[in-house]
Amino acid sequence: MVDVGPLSATIPDLLRLLTVPVFAYLAYTDIQTRRVDNLTWVPLTTLGVALLALEYQDAVAAGGREWRLFVITTTISVGFVVSMAYLFHFLGAFGGADARALMTMAVLYPTWPAITLAGTTFPVADPAPMRVFSFTILTNAVVWGIAYPGLLALRNTAMGHQSRRMFVGIPVRWDAIPTTHGKLLSDSDAGIGERLKGLLYPRQSGLDLDAVRMYLRWRGATLDELRADPEHYRDPASLPEETHDPTDGAVHLANEGASENADVATDGGVDEPESPEDAGPDEAAAADHAAVDDTVEDPWGAAAFMADIEGDAYGTSPERLRDGLDRLVTEEELWVTPGIPFLVPVFFGLLVAFAYGDILIGALRALGLI
Known part of the structure; x- marks a missing residue:
């Protein structure tokens, strides 16, 4: 445990916290260019492996429940999330950079952190049942993604653009097309069936x-x-x-x-x-x-x-x-x-995960469902 003034955390948790600004920068570049250099993930993955090795030693020393919890969370994070990212990439639902981002997160954020700042421990919510932090980040990102069509519709309504396409797109002048990211919508693309197909198979839509x-x-x-x-x-x-x-x-x-x-x-x-x-x-x-x-x-x-x-x-x-x-x-x-630059909801999910925890689990607990 490291105490830095009002901040208290383990070395792995502190170093993981310091990667948040890195993901903020990556989200910004993803918005601007929709491109992230593949080499970006190498130092982050290397850091994740080093932190896992450090936590492994601590878990072995602690033994008992701490050891079992470390093995379970790490296995789920590295085994399940990495496999899921590869599968989604294989099916065409993720691009190569998106898959690499998920794989990096699985290695870098497997265990639930505990960071105390000025007497408050973050994340403030109770841990999710599985305590797999990378899965919580992904869940938070999905929640943001689900809300995105509604936010898009509100934006279009405020701008006076109301049509059946207002939930899936934005109007763009022709001379802005050369510097615009996204996919060109036709009338058929605006249908619910086609948009659902586009979510499952984005390379076949628009x-x-x-x-x-x-x-x-x-x-x-x-x-x-x-x-x-x-x-x-x-x-x-x-x-x-x-x-x-x-x-x-x-x-x-x-x-x-x-x-x-x-x-x-x-x-x-x-x-x-x-x-x-x-x-x-x-x-x-x-x-x-x-x-x-x-x-x-x-x-x-x-x-x-x-x-x-x-x-x-x-x-x-x-x-x-x-x-x-x-x-x-x-x-x-x-x-x-416009689509969603993948690292934007990921950064949102990461930020909320460190500050609060799992949004979906919190909502289910508030409704008394778990």
Whole structure:
């Protein structure tokens, strides 16, 4: 036990408490970029393993109930939560970074803490029956996630945007799309059945705006350019002979000035895009403003894009990409489901877990159900 003025805690609990600002920063970066470097989890997992080793020694020394409690909570945390994260990733419900975050939490926060500050012990609520702290963090995050559609509806109502999509999305002007995270909603996506499907299989729901940025970067064109002359860009003959690295569609990439993608703008264009006058003979002919027949093969070059890139562009199909591009070049305002940056509810769950404990268990106790 370490006493630091009014603060008293074991060394493992104190070090775990000090990781809370780290998750605050990770939640902030997740909001800004929807990206977290995989190397981020290495030091946190290493710290978790070291703290487990330290607690193992203390549990062996204490023996009896303390030893059994340590074995049970650690087994559930590391065994169950890590397995669940891997399974959800395998089924497509979690991305790789989300799964790694859960696995890291399972190792870093297995046991229930007890931190005394100015005479008050935190978490203030009684421990959850299983006393698996990582599970409590996850439960708190799920509670926040359940409340999210209601918060979204309140936000839309306050802004005067009332429709059946108000629980699942927000309206976004077309010129904000290149720096917006989320998925493009269609009328069918707003249905309850489709949204439930989207929760279970997120890669099968809506056009991911990261995929749109990948497409724009691949062909070296901006959304503004597509809207200025959609018939030209819809014609697959307008595709450049040399395409660009599509990247992973992250908003922040070009602003960071990555050398291998230094010519790629945030919204997909190149620093000095060719004009139709400067284009070669074939491109100049394709820049003609004549309307493209609806029966043209591979509108927008969507199939060519999918065949040329590595991976599946976040579950995008050529048909879904074409439909999204048709809407992006004609509509002034589009509904986008912003999704929940995974580390935001995780940070919320972590903060509440350290301060209060398990929200769900507390509610069930207040109702007299447990």
